Structures are given as structure tokens and as C-alpha cells.
Amino acid sequence: MTDATLGSPLAGPARKKSSLLAVDALTKKRNASEARFKAYGVSAVVIGLLFLVALLWAILSNGLGAFSQTFIQVPVKLDKGAIEAAEKSIVKTSKYRAIINTGFRAELGRAGIDTGMDDRGLQKMMSSGAAATLREFVLANPDQIGRTVTFEFVASSRVDGYLKGRVKREDLINDKNLDAAHLDLIDAMRKADIVTKTFNWQFVLGTDASDSRPEQAGMGASMVGSFFMMLVVLMLSLPIGVAASIYLEEFAPQNWLTDLIEVNISNLAAVPSIVFGILGLAVFIQFAHLPQSAPLVGGLVLTLMTLPTIIISTRASLKAVPPSIRDAALGVGASKMQSIFHHVLPLAMPGILTGTIIGLAQALGETAPLLLIGMVGFIASNFPEGVGDGFLAPNSAMPAQIYEWAKRADPAFYERAWGGIIILLVFLMAMNILAIVLRRRFERRW
Amino acid sequence: MSLSVILLVLLALAVVGYVLGRSRALGSAGGDMQKLHSLPSYYGWNAALMVLIPSLLVLVVWLIVQPIVIHNQVASMISEASIEKSSLDLVMSDVKRVADGLDAAVEAGAMTADQASSIRTEFTDVRDRLGDVGVALGSDVNSETLRAAQRYREIASTGALLRLIVVVGFGLAGLAFAYMRSHRDFRARNVVERVVRWILLSAASIAILTTLGIVLSLIFNTIEFFRVYPAADFFFGLTWSPSFGGGSELGIVPLIWATLYISFIALSVAVPVGLFAAIYLSEYAGPHVRSFAKPMLEVLAGIPTIVYGLFALLTVGPLLVDAFGGGGLFGVDWMQGASSVLTAGFVMGIMLIPFVSSLSDDIINAVPQAMRDGSLGLGATHSETVKQVILPAALPGIVGAILLAASRAIGETMIVVLGAGAAARLSLNPLEAMTTVTAKIVSQLTGDADFASPEALVAFALGMTLFVVTLLLNIAALYIVRKYREQYE
Numbered sequence: 001m002t003d004a005t006l007g008s009p010l011a012g013p014a015r016k017k018s019s020l021l022a023v024d025a026l027t028k029k030r031n032a033s034e035a036r037f038k039a040y041g042v043s044a045v046v047i048g049l050l051f052l053v054a055l056l057w058a059i060l061s062n063g064l065g066a067f068s069q070t071f072i073q074v075p076v077k078l079d080k081g082a083i084e085a086a087e088k089s090i091v092k093t094s095k096y097r098a099i100i101n102t103g104f105r106a107e108l109g110r111a112g113i114d115t116g117m118d119d120r121g122l123q124k125m126m127s128s129g130a131a132a133t134l135r136e137f138v139l140a141n142p143d144q145i146g147r148t149v150t151f152e153f154v155a156s157s158r159v160d161g162y163l164k165g166r167v168k169r170e171d172l173i174n175d176k177n178l179d180a181a182h183l184d185l186i187d188a189m190r191k192a193d194i195v196t197k198t199f200n201w202q203f204v205l206g207t208d209a210s211d212s213r214p215e216q217a218g219m220g221a222s223m224v225g226s227f228f229m230m231l232v233v234l235m236l237s238l239p240i241g242v243a244a245s246i247y248l249e250e251f252a253p254q255n256w257l258t259d260l261i262e263v264n265i266s267n268l269a270a271v272p273s274i275v276f277g278i279l280g281l282a283v284f285i286q287f288a289h290l291p292q293s294a295p296l297v298g299g300l301v302l303t304l305m306t307l308p309t310i311i312i313s314t315r316a317s318l319k320a321v322p323p324s325i326r327d328a329a330l331g332v333g334a335s336k337m338q339s340i341f342h343h344v345l346p347l348a349m350p351g352i353l354t355g356t357i358i359g360l361a362q363a364l365g366e367t368a369p370l371l372l373i374g375m376v377g378f379i380a381s382n383f384p385e386g387v388g389d390g391f392l393a394p395n396s397a398m399p400a401q402i403y404e405w406a407k408r409a410d411p412a413f414y415e416r417a418w419g420g421i422i423i424l425l426v427f428l429m430a431m432n433i434l435a436i437v438l439r440r441r442f443e444r445r446w
Numbered sequence: 447m448s449l450s451v452i453l454l455v456l457l458a459l460a461v462v463g464y465v466l467g468r469s470r471a472l473g474s475a476g477g478d479m480q481k482l483h484s485l486p487s488y489y490g491w492n493a494a495l496m497v498l499i500p501s502l503l504v505l506v507v508w509l510i511v512q513p514i515v516i517h518n519q520v521a522s523m524i525s526e527a528s529i530e531k532s533s534l535d536l537v538m539s540d541v542k543r544v545a546d547g548l549d550a551a552v553e554a555g556a557m558t559a560d561q562a563s564s565i566r567t568e569f570t571d572v573r574d575r576l577g578d579v580g581v582a583l584g585s586d587v588n589s590e591t592l593r594a595a596q597r598y599r600e601i602a603s604t605g606a607l608l609r610l611i612v613v614v615g616f617g618l619a620g621l622a623f624a625y626m627r628s629h630r631d632f633r634a635r636n637v638v639e640r641v642v643r644w645i646l647l648s649a650a651s652i653a654i655l656t657t658l659g660i661v662l663s664l665i666f667n668t669i670e671f672f673r674v675y676p677a678a679d680f681f682f683g684l685t686w687s688p689s690f691g692g693g694s695e696l697g698i699v700p701l702i703w704a705t706l707y708i709s710f711i712a713l714s715v716a717v718p719v720g721l722f723a724a725i726y727l728s729e730y731a732g733p734h735v736r737s738f739a740k741p742m743l744e745v746l747a748g749i750p751t752i753v754y755g756l757f758a759l760l761t762v763g764p765l766l767v768d769a770f771g772g773g774g775l776f777g778v779d780w781m782q783g784a785s786s787v788l789t790a791g792f793v794m795g796i797m798l799i800p801f802v803s804s805l806s807d808d809i810i811n812a813v814p815q816a817m818r819d820g821s822l823g824l825g826a827t828h829s830e831t832v833k834q835v836i837l838p839a840a841l842p843g844i845v846g847a848i849l850l851a852a853s854r855a856i857g858e859t860m861i862v863v864l865g866a867g868a869a870a871r872l873s874l875n876p877l878e879a880m881t882t883v884t885a886k887i888v889s890q891l892t893g894d895a896d897f898a899s900p901e902a903l904v905a906f907a908l909g910m911t912l913f914v915v916t917l918l919l920n921i922a923a924l925y926i927v928r929k930y931r932e933q934y935e
Contacts, residue, residue, distance in 0.1 A: 041726025272857025365750025
């Protein structure tokens with residue numbers, strides 16, 4: 001207490017007077033630090049939002065290009081003799097290429113463009129899949145043979161890139177596949193309206209293409225793969241998740257088994273996704289011999305991953321149903337099981353569905369476990385034939401397809417990868433909006 | 447007889463059971479529902495469950511046991527000589543391929559079933575015949591393999607027939623049993639509810655089974671790995687250079703180093719930004735700002751990791767090269783390629799911001815209002831209250847949140863696979879490409895390596911390390927968070 005007496009106003013030195021009207025140094029300092037602290041907070045929020053904007057900007061600016069595609073219009077005379085000769089030959093596509101080249105030259109001649117290029121150079125303007133397109137058309141429409149049909153052939157990725165501004169003249173030095181003459185030709189063709197740029201349905205609906213044909217690669221097949229995977233996830237994780245939640249929320253006695261289940265669920269929610277991939281590889285493929293790369297296996301792995309999410313949200317919505325509902329049901333003579341299945345569960349259903357959709361959206365974007373069960377590394381060039389095939393035949397999934405494109409050497413695939421991300425995000429957004437709408441519309445406040 | 451047929455038969459039996467059980471119970475009560483113990487549908491459900499559950503259990507057991515039995519039976523036919531030449535597993539997979547090929551040939555009509563079980567290598571070129579129906583075999587089929595394959599097919603077809611008989615038999619027995627029991631005094635509801643309760647319990651136990659599956663699949667393969675590669679070299683080796691020809695050096699230290707380095711960078715981006723954002727949103731922001739900024743930040747959490755990976759590889763990486771690469775903005779040549787520790791760490795930090803901010807937000811909101819009021823009432827400014835009262839009170843929870851974020855960072859795969867590089871390196875330079883535990887799990891298991899080689903098995907040891915580390919972090923974090931919550935409840 002000696003300090004207190006020493007510091008008393010009577011004994012100590014005269015205390016500096018301060019006024020409420022004038023701001024003293026200490027208050028100034030404290031106010032400045034207050035303002036600084038607040039500025040830190042604002043800038044943190046702004047930085048976070050800026051990152052979001054930068055991310056979205058990168059996605060949109062790089063990816064929107066994938067949705068338009070340059071086509072070259074070429075009237076081709078489907079000469080019967082030439083086609084028969086081509087069908088008899090061993091390298092059918094090269095003969096068909098020759099047919100296209102003849103038509104292409106004629107078209108350029110009509111527009112008054114002098115190419116001064118050999119066939120090989122001319123071919124670089126078009127996708128190497130053009131011959132296959134022509135052949136498929138001829139085989140599908142034999143009645144058109146003998147007529148002249150105007151085709152829209154997919155331009156090669158570099159021509160496409162030049163018109164979209166991705167490939168520039170100064171890049172040509174490093175490019176063996178295109179030289180300045182090609183670019184002059186493109187400019188001339190654009191003036192003559194031989195090239196058109198239209199919405200790229202092939203990218204949205206088509207299948208993946210090999211390394212050398214980025215202009216023909218599409219997301220369609222992997223969308224189907226993702227769809228079947230989500231079907232598996234929905235069919236398994238919803239019933240299992242709901243059953244598990246009902247048990248834990250309504251029936252589970254307080255014992256070691258319940259504790260063990262609870263601990264496991266909360267831990268599984270935080271296990272890295274790649275570990276689930278290892279589980280899938282070891283259990284479903286090595287042990288159970290399910291087919292590699294099959295959407296069924298992907299769906300099983302993702303089911304195990306999303307179960308904790310669904311169980312946690314389902315339990316929350318079961319908990320939100322007031323006990324008076326249960327009591328009323330029990331009071332009029334329902335058994336406990338009846339009160340839950342007839343009353344509690346239907347009332348909790350909107351919440352359960354919302355949680356399930358959010359879980360599905362998470363599963364849809366998950367990539368790492370799919371890499372380990374083999375959903376990358378091959379070209380998903382076919383649509384599955386029928387439902388059984390959809391589950392069991394090798395396929396890709398949207399995020400795996402994006403990863404696959406990101407790994408390839410040709411930068412034209414990067415545009416596809418960004419475009420694929422736009423499609424993926426559109427699906428995710430739709431699912432999340434659906435979940436929000438469901439919640440707004442059906443959520444009950446007790 | 448294929449699996450789907452059995453399942454359809456069982457389903458049909460279950461429907462029949464439902465109808466029969468219900469009608470017999472009603473009949474025993476003379477059509478008067480009030481004389482029944484339970485509602486009529488419970489008698490139906492009782493019969494349907496009695497058909498399905500025992501038969502499906504038998505089916506599952508059968509599916510697990512049959513391949514093992516066949517394997518043992520056929521393996522005994524293979525001579526020591528051919529096992530010595532390659533290995534039992536390889537010979538067995540040959541046998542299986544030939545057997546599948548014969549099946550395909552019979553299905554395509556290239557052979558009759560008799561031919562398939564009687565052809566001999568001495569008279570026919572089996573490889574050619576199978577090649578005709580689109581089954582490619584790596585090597586010529588010798589007579590021993592062919593015999594084994596034929597025996598395999600024999601056992602498999604007998605097995606399938608037996609399976610049908612036994613499984614459907616169980617279904618029928620269940621049906622008969624339930625039918626006999628369907629009587630008006632039978633307590634069908636109690637039985638059905640007990641069964642349903644067991645079903646619910648088993649659904650809940652899938653969580654345990656999953657953990658068990660993870661642990662077992664990791665442990666067995668890890669033990670296998672340590673049998674072919676010394677554990678000490680794995681845990682303390684300073685070089686990581688797998689070569690599929692053999693003689694690999696598989697030291698985990700450089701991988702752990704890069705993992706921790708990237709996680710550190712990620713956390714030093716995410717923690718300040720996330721924490722300050724959480725403080726601002728919970729303590730300063732008005733309801734309008736909050737209702738806009740909070741969901742917007744959480745959008746970052748909903749974006750799939752593959753998007754962040756691409757963002758790192760194609761946007762952030764090249765930007766960093768423009769700044770630090772040769773001829774770049776700063777005129778230094780510190781960075782060669784787009785992928786580096788900084789690229790991956792920075793992007794991962796962006797991904798973790800909403801994770802840190804929403805967890806911290808919850809925790810800051812859980813600090814009782816009385817503590818704020820007390821501090822403000824004594825004359826502290828708002829920021830002093832936050833710094834000296836709220837943050838110390840919330841500290842354990844925030845530490846828990848950071849630990850959870852760290853466990854996320856360590857286990858993150860796609861960003862590092864795309865953004866961090868492929869070469870393992872022990873270096874301090876954050877602009878150099880390094881590779882992490884998760885990235886190597888992917889590359890070791892997606893390569894062409896044989897599953898029995900140490901180069902592939904090492905992935906399981908890496909996975910085990912990852913699993914243990916993240917598990918410990920999670921348990922610590924959950925413990926801290928729970929402890930803290932209890933403090934103020």
C-alpha cells in the first residue's frame with residue numbers, strides 16, 4: 001500500500017491537467033491505432049474479395065474463348081470415284097484429305113486468294129480430324145454422293161488461336177506448325193467470309209480428342225461420367241447418411257460404440273481426400289477387382305467422402321425438429337420408429353436435401369481421389385452405350401478431364417481447361433442455388 | 447447366372463413375400479384389421495425382410511469367399527517350375543485372362559462351350575483364336591495355363607450355379623418361415639422395428655468400416671513396402687529419386703520439407719488475412735457489409751481445388767516468373783519455371799482464407815458479450831478490447847482453427863500437383879520447384895509401376911505418414927476447440 005500513498009495527488013508531483021476539449025498525445029495515439037486496426041480489417045476483407053475477383057477474372061478471360069470455335073467453310077464435291085478409291089485404300093483419311101484439299105483450293109480460287117502453298121501446308125489450316133468428319137458424313141449419307149456439299153470444318157487450334165488473339169505473329173518464330181503465309185491466308189479468308197466463328201457445341205457436348213487435336217476436344221463424355229458418378233453418390237450416400245443420422249440422433253444409447261462412431265465421423269470429415277483415393281485403389285480395385293476408371297468406383301469413393309458431410313447436416317436438421325412433434329406422435333400411440341419415419345423425417349427432409357445437394361456439389365468438384373482410381377491418363381473418346389456401360393465402362397469426370405488438359409503440352413488445351421472450369425462452376429452454382437432455394441422455400445421456423 | 451438375375455429374383459421373391467405375408471395375416475384375422483397385433487403392412491414387410499436379409503448376407507459372403515476358393519484350387523495345378531520362372535500372381539493373372547478370353551469367345555460364338563473346355567494347345571493356337579474375338583494375350587498360352595484356365599472356368603461356372611441355388615434357397619426358406627409365422631397374434635411390428643434398428647446401426651457403422659478400410663489398406667501395403675525397403679532409409683533419407691529400373695532412393699525428408707514449406711507460406715497468407723477479416727466482420731462491420739462480404743468470402747471455399755491448381759499453374763506462376771524470372775520486372779533470375787513453392791503456397795493460402803475466417807468468426811462470436819462490455823466500459827477503445835480481451839480469450843480456439851487449416855494445407859493435393867513442381871529438392875529458395883508428399887502419392891500410383899515394386903508401394907507409406915500427421919493435427923485441433931467451447935458455455 002506504500003505505492004498508493006506515494007502516488008496520491010497530495011504527496012506526488014502535480015498531475016498534468018488534461019482537457020476534454022483538446023486531444024492529448026496519448027488519446028491521439030490510441031485513436032490512430034484504432035483507425036489503423038480498423039484499416040487492417042478492411043484491407044483483409046478487401047484482399048479476400050480481390051482474390052475472388054482475380055480468380056473469377058482469370059477463369060472468365062481465359063475460358064470464354066473455349067466456347068467459340070473457328071470453322072472453315074469448304075464446298076466439297078463428293079465424287080463417287082474418288083470416294084470409292086479412298087474407301088479401298090489402306091490410309092483412308094489421307095485420301096479424304098486430298099478430296100478436301102481439292103475443294104479447299106477451288107474455294108480459295110473462287111475468292112481470288114492465291115495461296116502458293118503445297119497440300120501439306122494447306123492442311124495445317126484445318127483440324128486433322130477434318131478427314132474423319134468427311135468420311136463419317138459420307139458413310140452416314142450415301143445418298144449425297146455425287147453432289148457438292150458445303151462443310152464446316154473445324155479450323156486447327158492455331159488458326160483458331162490467331163483469330164482469338166491467343167497466337168500472335170511474334171510467336172511464329174517458335175512454331176513449326178504455322179508460318180506467316182498461313183496468317184496472311186487467314187486474314188484473306190476472313191475478308192472473303194470463308195472462316196466463321198460460331199458457338200462451340202462440340203466443346204460442350206463432344207468427347208475428348210487426342211493430343212494433336214485440341215480443337216476437337218470436348219467435355220461431353222466426362223460430363224456423362226460425372227453424371228453417373230453423382231448418381232452413385234446420391235443413391236448410396238442419401239439413404240446411408242439418413243439411416244446413420246437417424247440412428248445416432250434418435251436411437252443411439254450412450255455407450256462406447258456410439259462414441260466410436262461419432263469420433264470416426266468427425267475424423268473422416270477431415271481426412272485428406274487423397275487418402276480416400278488410396279482407400280479406393282486398395283479396396284475397390286486391388287481387393288474387390290472392380291474395373292479401373294469406372295464411374296461406379298469413383299462414385300463409391302466419393303460416397304465415402306461425402307457421407308460425413310451429409311450425416312452432419314442431416315443430424316442438424318433432425319435436431320431442429322422440436323420434441324413436441326415426437327411427443328405428440330408418441331402420445332397418440334405411435335411407436336418410436338413410427339414417430340420418426342412418419343413425422344420427424346418428413347419435416348426434416350428439406351434440410352436433409354439441402355445438405356445432400358451441398359455434399360454432392362463438393363463431390364462433383366473433387367479431383368484427387370479420382371486420379372488414383374485411374375480416371376485420368378486416357379482419352380475419353382466414346383460415350384457409354386447404355387446405363388450399365390455408364391457405370392462400368394472407363395470414363396473420365398469433369399475435374400479429371402480438366403486436370404488431363406492442364407497437363408498436356410499444347411497451350412490450346414489450357415483454353416479448354418479454363419472453359420471446362422466454367423462449365424464445372426456453372427453446375428456447382430446451379431446446385432448451390434437449388435440448395436438455397438430449397439432452404440428458403442421449405443425451411444420451417446419452429 | 448449373373449448377379450443381376452439373382453438380385454431380380456430376390457426382389458421378386460420379396461414382393462411375393464410382402465403380398466403373401468400380408469394376406470395370410472389378414473386371413474387369420476378373418477379380414478378384420480382390428481384383430482391383428484400390428485398393421486397389415488408390417489406382416490408384409492416382415493416377410494419381405496425375411497426373404498432379403500439372409501439371402502443377401504449369404505450372397506455377400508459368397509462373393510468374398512468364392513474367388514479365394516477358386517484361387518487356391520487353381521493355384522495347386524500350377525507347377526513349381528512355372529512359378530519359379532515368374533511368380534504365382536503373374537501366372538494366375540494369365541490364367542484369368544485366358545479364362546476370360548474363353549468366356550468372350552463363347553459369348554461371341556467363335557467357340558462352342560464344349561470346344562472351350564476341350565481345346566488343347568497341342569492342336570490349336572489358342573492365342574490366335576482368342577485374338578480373333580478381340581482378346582489380346584501378351585504371350586503364347588502353354589498347356590498348363592490353358593488347363594488351369596479351363597479348370598478355372600469349370601469351378602467358376604459350378605460356383606455360379608451353386609450360388610444361385612443357395613441364395614435363392616435362402617430366400618425361399620425365409621419366405622416360407624415368414625409365411626408360417628404370419629398370424630394375427632404374431633408381433634410383426636416389433637420384429638420389423640428391431641430389424642430396421644439393426645439396419646440403421648449398420649449404416650452408422652460404415653463410418654467405422656471406412657476408417658478401418660483406410661487403416662488396413664495403408665498398413666498392409668506399408669508393411670509390404672518396409673519389407674523391400676528399409677524403414678530407416680525411408681524416414682531419414684535425404685534424396686528422393688525413384689527409378690523404375692530399380693536402385694531407387696526413397697527418402698521422405700525432401701518431401702516433408704517441401705510440404706511444410708508450402709503449408710507455412712499458405713498459412714502466412716491465410717492466417718493474417720483470414721483472422722483480420724474475421725475480426726472486422728464480427729466486431730466492426732455493419733449488417734449490410736457482413737451479409738455481403740461473408741458469403742462472398744465463403745465462395746472461395748466452395749471452389750474446387752482443381753480450379754486453384756489451374757490458377758496456380760497458368761496465372762500466378764507466370765506472373766511470378768514475370769516478376770522474378772530472367773529478364774523480369776526485378777531484373778533477377780531467381781525463377782525458372784512457373785511452378786514453385788511460392789506459387790503453390792500463395793494459391794493455397796487464398797484457398798484457406800475462408801476456412802480460417804469462418805472458423806475464427808465462430809470462435810470470436812462465442813466470446814461472451816459481457817467481456818466486451820466490461821472492457822469498453824473501462825474506457826478501452828474497440829481495437830484495445832479486441833487485442834487485449836477478445837483475442838486472448840479466443841486464442842485457444844483460434845489456435846485450433848489454425849491447426850485445422852494446417853492439416854488441410856498438408857493434405858491438399860491438386861494445387862501442389864499442378865503448382866509446386868515434380869522434382870524433390872531440399873532448398874530454402876521459395877522460388878524453386880519442389881514436390882510434396884501428396885503430389886508424390888499421385889505420381890507413384892498413376893505411373894506404370896508394378897504394384898509390388900517399392901516405387902509403387904512407397905505411395906502407401908507416404909499415405910500412411912500423411913494420414914497419421916493429419917489425424918494428429920485434427921485430434922489436437924478438435925480437442926482444443928471443444929475444450930474452449932466448454933469454457934464459455
